Structure formats: structure tokens, C-alpha cells
Amino acid sequence: QVQLVESGGGLVQAGGSLRLSCAASGRTFSSYSMGWFRQAPGKEREFVVRISVSGARTYYTDSVKGRFTISRDNAKNTVYLQMNSLKPEDTAVYYCAAARAIAPTSRYEFNYWGQGTQVTVSS
Numbered sequence: 165q166v167q168l169v170e171s172g173g174g175l176v177q178a179g180g181s182l183r184l185s186c187a188a189s190g191r192t193f194s195s196y197s198m199g200w201f202r203q204a205p206g207k208e209r210e211f212v213v214r215i216s217v218s219g220a221r222t223y224y225t226d227s228v229k230g231r232f233t234i235s236r237d238n239a240k241n242t243v244y245l246q247m248n249s250l251k252p253e254d255t256a257v258y259y260c261a262a263a264r265a266i267a268p269t270s271r272y273e274f275n276y277w278g279q280g281t282q283v284t285v286s287s
Contacts, residue, residue, distance in 0.1 A: 166276040173281030184245040186260030194238040197263045202256035250285045
């Protein structure tokens with residue numbers, strides 16, 4: 165069982181930056197692929213990025229490439245999402261998720277979810 169708690173969301177102007185954190189409970193954090201998803205009002209939850217168990221491999225959705233960076237610290241049971249050059253279309257609730265799968269991208273491949281943190285980007 166893994167419990168995930170996100171933090172770091174907030175209101176930022178377009179072009180600004182935020183850093184999201186996701187703290188995980190449990191001793192098996194380092195065995196899970198981790199990902200970030202987001203859900204805007206009236207839209208489906210969409211995949212943003214994932215990171216492998218070691219942190220060596222990452223995969224980003226096209227819309228955030230070059231602007232967002234995922235990282236993890238297995239010693240601290242934490243995964244991070246650094247978001248730069250934010251745009252109004254990045255406004256959403258951001259969710260952290262953990263997966264037993266090696267290279268998950270579908271939301272259905274992720275086994276555990278956080279409660280989400282709101283990110284609002286004003287124009």
C-alpha cells in the first residue's frame with residue numbers, strides 16, 4: 165500500500181514557475197514508477213509525465229516538453245515536478261500516481277493516487 169500526498173500548487177502568472185512535490189508513505193516507494201497527471205474542469209484526466217523507479221528514464225507528454233521536469237528522491241520517498249514557463253492552459257488539478265508497471269502511460273496502469281493539488285495560471 166502506498167499513500168501519496170501532493171503539495172506545492174497555487175496561483176501563478178503566465179511565464180512563472182511552480183514546483184510540486186509528492187510525498188509517499190511506505191517502504192516500497194523505490195519499486196514504483198511514478199507519474200503526474202492533470203485534470204482541467206470539464207476535461208478528462210490526462211497523462212503529463214512519468215519517471216522510472218531509478219529515475220533514469222522519463223517520458224513527457226508533448227505539451228510540457230522543455231518546460232516541465234520530473235525527478236525523484238528515493239531516499240526521501242518523494243517525487244517532484246518542476247514547472248517552468250507556465251501557461252494558462254496548464255491550469256488543472258495535478259495528481260501524483262504510483263504504478264507497479266514498468267512504463268505506464270495510461271491512468272489505468274497506475275495503482276495509487278494522491279488527492280491532487282490545484283495549479284492556476286493567470287494570463
